[in-house]
Amino acid sequence: MNYNLNILSEDTAKKKSTFAAVKSLVSYVVEEKKILFLAFFAMIISAIFSLLSPVIIGHVIDKYIQSKQFHGVLIYSGILLGMYLISFIAGYLQTKLMGTVGQNMLFSLRNAVFNKLQDLPVDFFNQNKAGDLISRINNDTDKINQFFSQSLMQFLRFILIMIGAGIFLLSINFQLGSAALSPALIIWLFTTTISKWVKRKNQINLKSTGNLSASVQESLNNFKVIIAFNRRDYFRKKFSEANQNNYLTSIKAGLANNLYMPVYGFFSNIGQLIVLTFGIYLISKNIFSIGLLISFLAYITSFYNPLRQLASLWANFQVALAGWDRISQIMDLDNNMPIIEDNSHNKSDSIIIFKNVFFTYPNGNEVLHNINFKLDRGKTYAFVGPTGGGKTTTASLIARLYDPNKGKVLLEGKDIRSFSREQRTKKIGFILQEPFLFTGNVRENILYGNPDYKNYNNEQLYEEILNSGLKSLIERFESGLDTKVQTSGEVISLGQKQLIAFMRAILRKPDLLILDEATANIDTVTELLLENILNKLPSSSTKVIIAHRLNTIENADEIYFVNSGEVTPAGSLNDAMNMLMKDKRVS
């Protein structure tokens, strides 16, 4: 399955309409109906009040100021003061509540994306760059947040004010009102025409931001090589290219985003001009009064000022939509490794059976070709063969990191795909070729994902470690269980990382344990210890050992020779050696 987001992006993005995008985005907010409703209520109050105040002022001018009645002016000032105070409270509530909704939405959105990532198979991570994914989870969701928490409330508020102002304008004088609003129609046409184009520009820009982030990420993680090969210029050059590209796409997006504002402003002013000239004409015909004209002018400002603001918000909106498209690309991906039904009541003594298994990596190399073999309980198997021969791939299929393209892998006689993730991972332990540690300490890492000892204190845990024979390994760490470790760091050596991964797997007590060159960087004396520890596992547990060092596999019950897509049983270690030698001689 193709999981490469940057290849996917072109075809999926187009299919979605703006409406569908907004709808799916809104689904992250609906959980907060109550808050949203309250915020909306507060918004309506403050919008109504800010609309009413010019009416009142117009009224005061016409009725009291022109007739020189100061008393009335004072009364109405009192009323206005009350309104202002209420809209102060409403304003606070509105900002606070809408902002909270925005933050909550960002929170659930990020959680949802991260959760999705967790749900996707290893394949997805092989095909995408870490930096780009980080950029999607952080930067793109933040673009959506910026719109939601800062702009959405204004957006709605402005639209409300505009609708209100529009109604007032039309009801005060329909002729003048419709004339004054006509430029808004042009603005609307303009907006619908260019928005798609603007969004596309933003999409390109966000993609380039993702690339920039990927380039930084890669270079920083590989900094050792950059220094040792004296290629500091490589870092600069590669970054510079990504940077320049980002600069160009940003400018294009920026220019597109900035198109709204001046155009909106221009037509707003035209609206005012229409009111002034047409209004005076109407007054001269005695259909209109000066007081009304002044409040009309105020309304036209309340109509067009928010419209002008909408211009910049609309640009934000396009950015947010572009960000959302990139995120929904991830959200739309499906795990291509579903759990299926297998109702057959096959029981098998073999823990693993490969039946006519074919496997090809997405890049097109066929690695396994019609593989058949059985692994029996309680036995130790060794997989040997030249590098690149398919040993790790075979192991990955046993652990269901991938599914075969053709054929079946059976776990305890049933299709491995019918086991839930919990069931499967509890049965199968896999020590990967490249050990990975999470930032934290040794204890956290060896108990990682192991609920059995979660609540053990250090003493109880030591007891358990003693029983499993891991004591001498723990002692190799400066501060024992509390030794600090880091994902990227040179303080812990590769051999030590392998020790931790080993202990992690042993403590999980799997039925089947795969060691994929799991001890390659550990010294041979320690390795003997590991062998003893492995022997302490219950006699029913099956072991699969992949190794280059032959002493680690000499005690295997059976040896498989894996090369060029085939897995062949070798009778003895000597047979395996001969195969290895012969293969070498042929090539």
Place this chain on the structure above:
Amino acid sequence: MIILLVIFAILGNGANLLIPKIISRGIDDYTSRHYVLNKIAIEFLAATFIIFVFSYLQNIIQTYTSERVARDLREQLSNKISQQSFTFIQESNPSKLLTNMTSDIDSVKMFVSQAVSSITSSIFIILGTTIILLTIDWELALTVICIIPIIAVMFFIVLKKVRLLFKKSREVIDWLNKVINESILGAAVIRVINSQQIEYQKFLAANTEAKNLGISILTLFATLIPVITLVSNLATLSILALGGHFVINGRISLGDFAAFNSYVTILIFPIIIIGFMSNVIAQATASYQRIERVLKAQDIIEAGTIVKPLKGNINLRGISLLYDGKPILKNVSINIKAGSRTAIIGPTAAGKSQLLYLLTGLIKQNSGTIEFDGQNIDDYKQDSFHKQVGFVFQDSILFNMSLRENIAFSNIVTDESLKKSLETSELNEFVELLPQKLNSIVSERGSSLSGGQKQRIMLARALALNPKILLLDDFTARVDSQTEEKILNNVNKNYPGITLISVTQKIAPVENYDQVILLMEGEVIAAGNHKKLLNNCPEYIQIYNSQRSTSHYEL
């Protein structure tokens, strides 16, 4: 650029200020029966057009300036980072540097693109309006203007509080980045162990913190903005009451009163804008401080000047190395002759890799000296030094680019040296099988390659330099013995006279090396050739015995 930006902003907004004036004149003219439609309309259109032109120009320049600032800042940051030592990168934490280069720069960009021009134009509008108001009626104007200092004080108080919160929220982003990063790099382990839920919990913790901070920041602004609106509404109110009083008194005209009303609306708007922008300013300040810390980092001063070719005599005297106060190497002294082969053997975490790091200058010792051909390592010019020392790292480090670029990583690699290195690393056969040969793209972290292939690519990368000294860090761990033997023979044949230092676990391949050094817990336990160590070093004998049972297969 900035000056141009300010000029355009001022011109555009200045024209904006004229509009109410024109309207008020129109009304007054009409009431006094001097109304000429054409004149008013032309003036109005002219003003509108000027606003349009200048505001668009302002936007264009704004975009260019802010993007340029962002690009240049990023460039500066990357230049700075690229000058730094390996230790610096480790200590400043790659996740954080990534935030510096992305989110932090973005906040600064936002400041330039939005805040600079809108604040200058806002201030300009406020000043302009104030002056116009003063000319109409100073008493009334003063009442209105007194809102400005009140608002200024509010800003000051809120900004002070919010800056700290913004700094924290940046740190939370670092944290989020770290969790995401680990969940991506550790994707395979997570799936093998089925610990997706645990990763999710970690993410949830960071994300919750981010949300809480976001809400705290929001609460501050939720207070600030309505207060500003209230204060400015009060100004409108005082105009109505006091201005109404003046109109009744006949002190000002109705047209003036209308103008006053319009101007107050104009005055309030920029004040609210400044309110919103204070958010951007606070964020940008917090971000810039973080960027600045990187920019102010000390440059490594390249003191070395020696460029002469290395022979390969290496001399370490009394080397000690500490990590976090923990001793890694203790008083290590080693002598290596040019053209000789040296093996470093020892248990896990003995300090073997660190020893190699010291020899390439990736890290610096805490005491002792390292000499190459009798000259201190620091006296060599880095550029020429690194070209002569090839290092094969233990962990596979590959770039997402073509195989050719990965191997010919240094810029001194020629077609010939590339060919020789491929042949030596036994990669030709593998490359031939690839559909695009050397132009095949290696995926990030080399996920499409097997462990042994990656290891050999790393070796080819080091050999492509035609190095005088070759450092191998557990190179043989993931390569089968046959291939390993072939490769080592190839090295002898194709790179005669090379000085080889190999960290390894296996004794058999190094039995005829000139020197074997046994390193344990940071100390040199024994040094000498295989025979000598077998005679007088019990620890070595123990290691030897641990491998002996299968040694007859290693042939």
